[in-house]
Amino acid sequence: MEIIIQPTPPEGSIIAARIIAKLVRTKPDCVLGLATGSTPIPTYRELVRMHREEGLDFSKVTTFNLDEYVGLPPEHPQSYHAFMDEHFFAHVNVPRANIHIPDGMAADIPAECARYEAAIRAAGGIDLQILGIGTDGHIGFNEPTSSLASRTRIKTLTEQTRADNARFFEGDLSKVPFHCITMGVGTIMESRQVLMLAFGANKADAIAEAVEGPITSMNPATVLQMHPVAKCIIDEPAAGALKKTVYYRWVFDHKPDWQRW
Numbered sequence: 001m002e003i004i005i006q007p008t009p010p011e012g013s014i015i016a017a018r019i020i021a022k023l024v025r026t027k028p029d030c031v032l033g034l035a036t037g038s039t040p041i042p043t044y045r046e047l048v049r050m051h052r053e054e055g056l057d058f059s060k061v062t063t064f065n066l067d068e069y070v071g072l073p074p075e076h077p078q079s080y081h082a083f084m085d086e087h088f089f090a091h092v093n094v095p096r097a098n099i100h101i102p103d104g105m106a107a108d109i110p111a112e113c114a115r116y117e118a119a120i121r122a123a124g125g126i127d128l129q130i131l132g133i134g135t136d137g138h139i140g141f142n143e144p145t146s147s148l149a150s151r152t153r154i155k156t157l158t159e160q161t162r163a164d165n166a167r168f169f170e171g172d173l174s175k176v177p178f179h180c181i182t183m184g185v186g187t188i189m190e191s192r193q194v195l196m197l198a199f200g201a202n203k204a205d206a207i208a209e210a211v212e213g214p215i216t217s218m219n220p221a222t223v224l225q226m227h228p229v230a231k232c233i234i235d236e237p238a239a240g241a242l243k244k245t246v247y248y249r250w251v252f253d254h255k256p257d258w259q260r261w
């Protein structure tokens, strides 16, 4: 895994946006895997700026979001449909028909999950998947002990994740759904490139396990060690429990020019 440590979230987010923009420019019809949560918001903001000021064109891009809450309709303000509109889709030119987010209101959830997997395959697979990481090491909503070979399916959120996300529901834990539809760990691992972002001291332990710990479903992000092209952009506090930070900075400082974005 390539570890990129930046002083602050805005600096890390600019690098993330540049990596994504480079792909969109070199492969205009690329397939992006998108994430929600507070972490990627500044990355989306920078991509929106690039679209407005530099003409970054998303007109041929296809997107697949990682997950959605079960039981929230798209117009619910805390749904991930609404989140993506607010932070990204309303401000760029991804065609509506190219946007894919699991349907948390589907009457037949297993059928919806199978449909989602088939749609990813039909699009040619995901070129670059953006990921956050939960304080418990979840990626997407694949909570600890998720099968590392799992596919898109329903998951029950942990108490910890529901508590972490209550801030999006006016701090009211009772409003946080118990279930979600999430891409599986196996689905995520098939992306050609993954870009994990983590900011803040509360992510430090999960990141140290994911990067330097043994691979275990107890922290699903650890499986990214098996991914051939995984980058991890973190700020100083999120890097706080890593052992080899001197080496990660050394690698970053000595990157050949052609490897930069």
Ligand code: PGA
Binding pocket: 036, 037, 038, 039, 040, 131, 132, 133, 134, 135, 138, 139, 140
């Ligand atoms: P956050 O969530 O970006 O809001 O911290 C990350 C995650 O749960 O994957």
